[in-house]
Amino acid sequence: MSHTEATPGSSLSAHRRRREMAEAADGRTVDVLVVGLGATGAGVALDAAARGLDVVALDAHDLAFGTSRWSSKLIHGGLRYLASAQFDVAHESAVERGVLMTRTAPHLVAAQPFMLPLTPLVSRGQASLTWAGLRAGDMLRIAARTPRPVLPAPRRLSATEARHLAPAVRAAGLRGGLLSWDGKVTDDAALVTALARTAAAHGARILTRVRALDLTGTGARIRDELTGEEGEIRARAVINATGVWAGTLAEGIRIRPSRGTHLVLRSERLGALPAGLHIPVPGETNRFVLVLPQGDGRVYVGLTDEPVEGAIPDVPEVPETDIGFLLDVLGSALDVPVGRDEVVGAFAGLRPLLDTSAGGSPDRTSDISRRHAVLTSPDGVTTVVGGKLTTYRRMAQDAVDAAVTARGLHAAPSPTAALPLTGAASPERLRSLPVPRRLVRRYGTEAVAVHALAAQDPTLAEPVLPSHPVTRAELLWAVRHEGALDVSDLLDRRTRIGVVPEDRAQALAVAREVLGKAAAVRP
Numbered sequence: 277m278s279h280t281e282a283t284p285g286s287s288l289s290a291h292r293r294r295r296e297m298a299e300a301a302d303g304r305t306v307d308v309l310v311v312g313l314g315a316t317g318a319g320v321a322l323d324a325a326a327r328g329l330d331v332v333a334l335d336a337h338d339l340a341f342g343t344s345r346w347s348s349k350l351i352h353g354g355l356r357y358l359a360s361a362q363f364d365v366a367h368e369s370a371v372e373r374g375v376l377m378t379r380t381a382p383h384l385v386a387a388q389p390f391m392l393p394l395t396p397l398v399s400r401g402q403a404s405l406t407w408a409g410l411r412a413g414d415m416l417r418i419a420a421r422t423p424r425p426v427l428p429a430p431r432r433l434s435a436t437e438a439r440h441l442a443p444a445v446r447a448a449g450l451r452g453g454l455l456s457w458d459g460k461v462t463d464d465a466a467l468v469t470a471l472a473r474t475a476a477a478h479g480a481r482i483l484t485r486v487r488a489l490d491l492t493g494t495g496a497r498i499r500d501e502l503t504g505e506e507g508e509i510r511a512r513a514v515i516n517a518t519g520v521w522a523g524t525l526a527e528g529i530r531i532r533p534s535r536g537t538h539l540v541l542r543s544e545r546l547g548a549l550p551a552g553l554h555i556p557v558p559g560e561t562n563r564f565v566l567v568l569p570q571g572d573g574r575v576y577v578g579l580t581d582e583p584v585e586g587a588i589p590d591v592p593e594v595p596e597t598d599i600g601f602l603l604d605v606l607g608s609a610l611d612v613p614v615g616r617d618e619v620v621g622a623f624a625g626l627r628p629l630l631d632t633s634a635g636g637s638p639d640r641t642s643d644i645s646r647r648h649a650v651l652t653s654p655d656g657v658t659t660v661v662g663g664k665l666t667t668y669r670r671m672a673q674d675a676v677d678a679a680v681t682a683r684g685l686h687a688a689p690s691p692t693a694a695l696p697l698t699g700a701a702s703p704e705r706l707r708s709l710p711v712p713r714r715l716v717r718r719y720g721t722e723a724v725a726v727h728a729l730a731a732q733d734p735t736l737a738e739p740v741l742p743s744h745p746v747t748r749a750e751l752l753w754a755v756r757h758e759g760a761l762d763v764s765d766l767l768d769r770r771t772r773i774g775v776v777p778e779d780r781a782q783a784l785a786v787a788r789e790v791l792g793k794a795a796a797v798r799p
Contacts, residue, residue, distance in 0.1 A: 286473040286474065288472065288482055289755070293484065293485075296481035296482075297486065305495075306509070307512050307513065307685060308324045308514075309334075310517060311335075311515070311517065312335060312518035313334070313341075313468070314335075315344040315464070316675075317333060317517035317518070318471035318472045319669050320660070320676060323672040324679075324687070325475045325478035326692055328687060330479070334484070335484050336485070338769055341769070342518075342521070344665065346592075346624060348536075348538065348566055348568060349460055349576070351372075351385050351460065352373065352459070352666050353369055353370045353373045353417060353420075354373075354666075355410070355412070355413035355416065358412050359562045360562075369416075369664075370417060370422070373385075373422065378423070380669070381461075381470065382700060382701075382703060382706070383701065383706055383719070387426060387427050387457050387458075388552060389428075389455060389457055389550070390551055390566075391438060391455050392555075392564075394453055395451075395609050397556070397609075402556065403451075406556075409562075435453075438453030441455075445553075445610060447611070460568075462717045466770075467665075469769075469770065470697040474698045484759060485500065485502050491516060493683075494514070494656070495508060495511045513679040513683040514679075516659040517675065522659050522661050526657050528653060530631040531631060532583060534582065535598070535624050536580055537579060537595075537602065537624040538576045538578030538602075539577040539599060539602050539603070539622050540574055540575070540577075540619065541576075542618075543570075549567070553567035555567065555608065558605070565605040566579065579602075580598045582598065593624065594624045598624070599616065603615075621777060648660060648662040649661055650671075656682065672692070673690040676690065698722065699721050699723075700721075701721050709723055715727055730749040735748065736752060740786045741783050743779060751786070754766055754771075758770055763788060766787045767787055
C-alpha cells in the first residue's frame with residue numbers, strides 16, 4: 277500500500293455503493309445476507325467474508341447509526357460481571373479486550389487509566405471491596421493472557437496523587453484513590469467503520485441506506501432509501517444483527533432495551549484529567565458514574581441503566597431525569613458542582629438486552645445478563661442479540677457458525693481473532709509514523725494518507741471549527757473512503773462533532789463544502 281492511499285479494496289464510497297447495490301439485487305444468490313451494520317453486524321460481515329463466503333451486508337441508515345455510536349467508548353475487561361457471578365461473560369470480555377488491544381485494533385483500542393477517589397462518601401468497607409474487585413480484574417487479564425505492558429496493574433494512590441489525576445475532586449476528607457486500567461476505543465463508530473472497510477477488502481458488499489422490509493431464511497425484500505426503488509436479495513443464509521430492532525424482523529425475539537445516557541462537558545470545566553474517574557453511586561455497591569476524557573476538548577459523564585418501554589426510536593432522547601441523576605452523582609465528588617447550563621450536549625444509547633424471563637421480568641435492566649444469544653427462527657433466519665461492544669467479534673463468530681451449520685454452507689473456521697483491521701499495525705510501526713499522534717490513534721497506518729491530503733491542499737489542514745481538532749482533510753477522507761454520504765454521516769458518526777449541538781451547527785457549512793468538493797471529482 278502506498279503511504280498516500282487507502283488500504284487496497286477497503287474504500288467505501290457513493291460510487292461503490294451504487295455499483296454493489298446493482299450487483300446485490302441482480303437475481304444472483306449470495307452465501308450470506310447480513311442485516312444491520314452496527315459493531316455486531318459489521319463484525320458478522322467481516323467474519324463471513326474472511327471465511328471465503330459471498331456476503332452482502334445492509335443497513336437502513338448508516339454505519340454505526342444505532343447503539344454502536346452511543347457507548348462509553350470503553351472496551352471492558354469484564355470486571356462488573358464478576359460481581360454478579362457471570363464468570364463466563366467476564367472471561368469472554370477479558371479475552372476479546374486482549375484481542376483488540378494486541379492483535380486486531382491496537383491503533384483504535386488502548387489502555388485507559390481510571391481513578392476512584394476515596395471521598396468521605398466511600399466507606400472503608402466499600403473501598404476494600406472495590407480494591408478486591410480490581411485485583412480480581414487483574415486476574416482476568418492474566419487469564420486472558422493480555423501482557424502486563426498493555427494493561428498495568430491496579431494500585432493504591434495517596435491523596436496527593438489522587439488530586440494530581442483529578443484536580444477538580446473535593447480535597448476535604450480525601451483519603452486517596454484506587455487506580456485501575458481498562459481498554460478504551462478512540463471512537464466506537466470508527467471501530468465499526470474499520471470493521472466494515474475490512475469486510476469490504478475481503479469482498480463483502482457494504483450497503484448503507486438500504487432497508488430490509490421483510491426477512492426470510494432465503495433472503496429479503498429491500499428498499500433503497502435514496503431512490504425509493506424496491507427489490508430482492510437472495511441468500512443461502514440470512515443473519516439478523518439489528519440490535520434493539522431485532523424483534524421487528526424475526527419472530528420470537530423479545531428485547532428489553534436499557535437506556536444508557538452520557539453528558540458532554542467542555543474539558544476546561546474539570547481541568548486536566550490524566551485519568552478517567554469512577555464515582556460510586558450513593559447507596560449502590562457495584563455501580564459507578566464514569567468521567568471519560570476524550571482528548572478532543574470534551575469529557576463524557578455517564579452512564580445510566582434505565583428500562584425503555586414502547587416504540588424504539590431511531591435516535592433515543594435524553595430525559596432530564598437522567599441528566600439530573602448524573603449531575604448529582606458527579607457533584608458528590610467535586611469541589612464545585614457542575615451546573616445544568618454547563619452541559620453542552622447529551623446522548624443516549626439503547627442496549628439490546630435479551631429478555632429470557634419466563635414469568636416476570638427482572639425489576640431492573642441492570643439485572644439482565646449481558647450474555648449474547650444466537651437464535652434461529654423456524655423459517656431459517658439466524659438472529660444474534662444481547663452482548664456488548666467489547667464482545668462483538670465473538671458474537672459475530674458464533675452467529676456465522678450457527679448460520680453455516682443451519683444452512684449447510686461450506687466455510688473455513690473463523691480467522692478474525694488474528695485478523696488486523698484496516699489501519700492496524702504493531703505498536704512499534706505505529707509509533708514510527710511521521711504524523712500527529714491523534715491521527716494515528718484514529719486511522720493507524722492510514723494516518724499518513726489522511727495527513728497527505730492536507731499537504732496537497734493546505735486548506736484541508738484547517739480545523740472544521742476552532743473548538744475541535746478534526747480537520748477538513750478528515751471529512752474528505754470520510755467521503756472518499758469511509759462511506760459517508762451526507763452531513764449527518766460526517767458530523768454525527770465519522771467524527772464526534774455532532775454530539776454538541778452548538779458545534780454541529782457551526783460545522784454544517786464546512787461539511788457541505790467538503791461534500792461538494794468530493795462530488796466534483798470523478799471516482
